[in-house]
Amino acid sequence: MTKVVAANWKMHHGPREAAGFLTRYAAPASSRVRTLVFPPHLSIASALRCAPAAVEIGVQNIHWERSGALTGEVSAEMAREAGATLALIGHSERRHLFGESDADVERKVRAAARAGLVPVVCVGELVEERRAGKLNEVLRRQVGAFVDALAGAKEWMVAYEPVWAIGTGETATPADATEAHSIVRAALGDRSGCPILYGGSVKPANARALMEAAEVDGVLVGGASLDPVVLARIAEAAIPVAP
Ligand code: PGA
Numbered sequence: 001m002t003k004v005v006a007a008n009w010k011m012h013h014g015p016r017e018a019a020g021f022l023t024r025y026a027a028p029a030s031s032r033v034r035t036l037v038f039p040p041h042l043s044i045a046s047a048l049r050c051a052p053a054a055v056e057i058g059v060q061n062i063h064w065e066r067s068g069a070l071t072g073e074v075s076a077e078m079a080r081e082a083g084a085t086l087a088l089i090g091h092s093e094r095r096h097l098f099g100e101s102d103a104d105v106e107r108k109v110r111a112a113a114r115a116g117l118v119p120v121v122c123v124g125e126l127v128e129e130r131r132a133g134k135l136n137e138v139l140r141r142q143v144g145a146f147v148d149a150l151a152g153a154k155e156w157m158v159a160y161e162p163v164w165a166i167g168t169g170e171t172a173t174p175a176d177a178t179e180a181h182s183i184v185r186a187a188l189g190d191r192s193g194c195p196i197l198y199g200g201s202v203k204p205a206n207a208r209a210l211m212e213a214a215e216v217d218g219v220l221v222g223g224a225s226l227d228p229v230v231l232a233r234i235a236e237a238a239i240p241v242a243p
Helices: 015-024 041-050 076-081 092-097 102-115 127-131 135-152 174-191 204-212 228-241
Strands: 003-008 033-038 055-059 086-089 118-123 157-160 196-199 218-221
Touching (some): 015 228, 033 228, 102 118, 127 135, 174 204, 204 218, 204 228, 218 228
Parallel strands (some): 003 033, 157 196
């Protein structure tokens, strides 16, 4: 399977910086790696204008309604109209800083599928949950909440991001990733034929080992995705391991 390298810019790179990044980003000349970039909403238009053809642009968050009196929100349909083709859903910062629940994630997955966006759904355990031996339980609960909502989608991805590894410099080992991805795949049941990405302090130095691990189909990168040269090094690391 092709490896996926996804860049989650979070609240970084306004329209000008997004354009500069995508003008400088040297996408690997290989069909064995897909690059996805998730800019802030306001930077999607300029990202699309400057992105090399091989780069796919997604939205970092959507609301599940099509429209309404929901100040500050953006619908899946609006994101699609703006040119996004994917939607990041249930990122750990959405869940833990903005109180997004499993039920919200399910509604957003349904909305993405309705609008023709590829849902890229994030799951992952807190450090306390891991210490308490609840990895399996947490991942099964999080995946179980949205798996039926994938019915309307043509394509989807899941990103396993242990919360303790996001932005901390701590990375799960390749073996940890394989274990968690196997749980996610099992919980997906009939819908398990999709890429499962690992996220959490991925950088050029560890990207290859993570992508070589069994069950790891790619990476979701935060901090290290903000520099086009660094992201290109991560994408290049995917090529020798993509079958
Ligand atoms: P990080 O973020 O690479 O900075 O740890 C990953 C993410 O939040 O998607």
